[in-house]
Amino acid sequence: MSKLRVAVLGAKGRIGSEAVRAVEAAEDMELVAALGRGDELETLAVTGAQVVVELTTPDSVMGNLEYCLEHGIHAVVGTTGWTEERLTQLKDWLAASPETGVLIAPNFSIGAVLTMKFAQLAAPWFESVEVIELHHPKKVDAPSGTATRTAQLIAEARRQADSPPAPDATATALDGARGATVDGVPVHSVRLRGLLAHQEVLLGGEGETLTIRHDSLHHSSFMPGILLGARRVVTTPGLTFGLEHFLGMS
Ligand SMILES: NC(=O)C1=CN([C@@H]2O[C@H](COP(=O)(O)OP(=O)(O)OC[C@H]3O[C@@H](n4cnc5c(N)ncnc54)[C@H](O)[C@@H]3O)[C@@H](O)[C@H]2O)C=CC1
Ligand SMILES: O=C(O)C1=N[C@H](C(=O)O)C[C@H](O)C1
DSSP states (O other): OOOEEEEEESTTSHHHHHHHHHHHHOTTEEEEEEEOTTSOTHHHHHTTOSEEEEOSOTTTHHHHHHHHHHTTOEEEEOOOOOOHHHHHHHHHHHHTSTTOEEEEOSOOOHHHHHHHHHHHHHGGGSSEEEEEEEEOTTOOSSSOHHHHHHHHHHHHHHHHTTOOOOOOOOOOOOTTTTOEEETTEEEEEEEOTTOOEEEEEEEEETTEEEEEEEEEOSGGGGHHHHHHHHHHHTTOOEEEESGGGGTTOO
């Protein structure tokens, strides 16, 4: 059987360099290109890449995806920075390339996907819910894509259950003391040397609390999800948002 022709964008980055190694080690894949900032995107067409693994930066991802969709190259995207406007633009590009698939995964690790699912399940059952994400200090965006997605899923679950707003008597606060608000859910971002990627969802009710915590201790935690995404995206046209859809958890 012929091998899946995979290219990695952001190949010299923290997660991109790990992805290069994972694709090279996968028996059913061939790494046809490993590109960094400034490298020619044309290499993707020349090498016949079928799937691009996009692990760059929020300022680069859209240009890269525009190229991929113009050339019918499927994409597995881990890069953060997804807004409604960006998703609308991406859907327009996909409409013009209807056989191409794009997976955007706020987080590729199985534990993080489960954290989001558990938080979604628990959210309507507690009065209070807040998210804390903790990352290495070289991370350029806050809050993390995972925390943003978690907060959106929590908010959606609470809307569907007609949950009242969480109690909060704060009358005066220093700017930022209560974190950022994503879809009504407080999200707090910690940047600390020694950490990689961690998240806690804190839920509180009368006389009890529940803490759901996930820790990515190494970039290897993201690799099975990336490889699964590459294998599945080639037969899944259109936009898939969240790895859970490829894990039978949606
Ligand atoms: N979805 C997930 O599970 C994960 C997502 N991420 C996300 O992946 C992205 C990258 O994270 P890190 O590797 O930590 O950052 P990084 O800064 O170490 O790596 C990004 C790399 O992309 C390169 N780059 C920038 N523009 C480029 C372009 N146009 N073409 C090719 N390469 C380009 C940079 O030079 C850099 O080497 C971030 O948005 C991060 O949040 C990171 C880990 C897991
Ligand atoms: O920048 C990172 O490191 C990570 N980024 C993603 C995010 O913003 O959620 C995924 C993971 O948290 C690691």
